[in-house]
Amino acid sequence: SAVISQKPSRDICQRGTSLTIQCQVDSQVTMMFWYRQQPGQSLTLIATANQGSEATYESGFVIDKFPISRPNLTFSTLTVSNMSPEDSSIYLCSVGMANTGELFFGEGSRLTVL
Amino acid sequence: GQQVMQIPQYQHVQEGEDFTTYCNSSTTLSNIQWYKQRPGGHPVFLIQLVKSGEVKKQKRLTFQFGEAKKNSSLHITATQTTDVGTYFCAGDTGNQFYFGTGTSLTVIP
Secondary structure, three states: OOOOOEEEEEEOOOOOEEEEEEEEOOOOEEEEEEEEEOOOOOEEEEEOOOOOOOEEEOOOOOOOOEEEEEEEEEEEEEEEOOOOOOHOOOEEEEOOOOHHHHEEEOOEEEEEEO | OOOOEEOOOOEEEOOOEEEEEEEEEEOOOOOEEEEEEEOOHHHHHHHHOOOOEEEEEEEOEEOOOOOOOEEEEEEOOOHHHHHHHHEEEEEOOOEEEEOOOOOEEEOOO
């Protein structure tokens, strides 16, 4: 299993500003992912955070809007840049277990953009 | 577009009634996972099914993977208030991993 600490847990931000979300895992993991969950919706994968290289982004998500860092095997950050109200969502960090394929999720960061 | 659909989107049941959510994929899946997300919480892994026609049970929960590996179901027997939440299937096509649209379960005491 993995224990994931994510912060901030929630924030209210002004339009045009940027917010960085941090994700700390209690063990070294190869696969680390960032998801977005809009209110009442399913989970959409933003990107896979790769250690030592650029993140791999899914269709519809770009690095300029969602820059990601992965400096080591236990930590990652996701920045939501130049925010607009449409970015109001829960952002979830997750890690995948290579042997079982199971995903563990952080508690999520609930972002409200005014 | 969305490749993994779930029905129903919402379900209200009286405590003690059974509940079933169905998950359908447009493509064949190598495996399927199920997650539960309590209100205000994060998704928590329940189970993974890999084999065609596989059936697994966890206490009152029964999970099935279709013969064609394109659909799955989760059945809860005699629901309890602790079963409240949104249930997501998540399918692995081999190239992509997609979460289903989710079924939100409300249990009325």
